[in-house]
Amino acid sequence: MKHHRGFSLFELLIAMSIVSILAVIAVPMYLNYDVRAKITEGLSFAQPIKSLVTDYYLSMGSWPDSNATAGAEDPANYRTQYIDSISVSKSGAGAAITITYRIAALGGNNTIIMATSDSGNGMQWTCSGGSLVEKYRPSACR
Numbered sequence: 001m002k003h004h005r006g007f008s009l010f011e012l013l014i015a016m017s018i019v020s021i022l023a024v025i026a027v028p029m030y031l032n033y034d035v036r037a038k039i040t041e042g043l044s045f046a047q048p049i050k051s052l053v054t055d056y057y058l059s060m061g062s063w064p065d066s067n068a069t070a071g072a073e074d075p076a077n078y079r080t081q082y083i084d085s086i087s088v089s090k091s092g093a094g095a096a097i098t099i100t101y102r103i104a105a106l107g108g109n110n111t112i113i114m115a116t117s118d119s120g121n122g123m124q125w126t127c128s129g130g131s132l133v134e135k136y137r138p139s140a141c142r
Contacts, residue, residue, distance in 0.1 A: 035105050035136050038082040039112070042099040043127070043138065045078055046086055046114060053088060053095050053116070054123060063095035063116075064088055070095075084110075093117045098130065109133050112141065 007015075052070045057063055064070035067088045075087035084100040094117030101110040113129030127141035134142060 038103050039136055042083050042101060046097050046099055049086060049097055063090050065090045091115050
């Protein structure tokens with residue numbers, strides 16, 4: 001009589017259930033990671049604009065109220081696969097850079113606002129404003 005080697009049906013079911021449990025956990029985590037990586041692209045694109053806004057304030061003594069005033073390109077010129085626009089505006093006693101995203105997973109919650117003011121202790125930038133959902137914000141913006 002031949003001795004058959006291989007897996008029994010029970011062993012295969014156990015292996016498949018372990019793989020499915022791991023997939024149920026891993027796929028949502030990957031999708032969140034993917035969206036957060038796309039959000040980071042917008043913050044990277046905003047860095048040169050942040051420098052322009054800071055330079056404008058240091059040389060003029062007031063905050064710029066638009067991209068043109070700050071010396072940046074038109075907001076729509078920053079359009080990429082994931083970014084819709086990046087715009088500069090005045091915000092209270094400071095300036096704001098609004099990044100609007102074109103990411104379907106965000107729905108209508110697609111803006112993050114980087115704001116600054118001169119608090120007397122030097123310029124402080126924050127990125128806690130906007131409608132972006134908390135779980136997608138970079139850790140520095142939470």
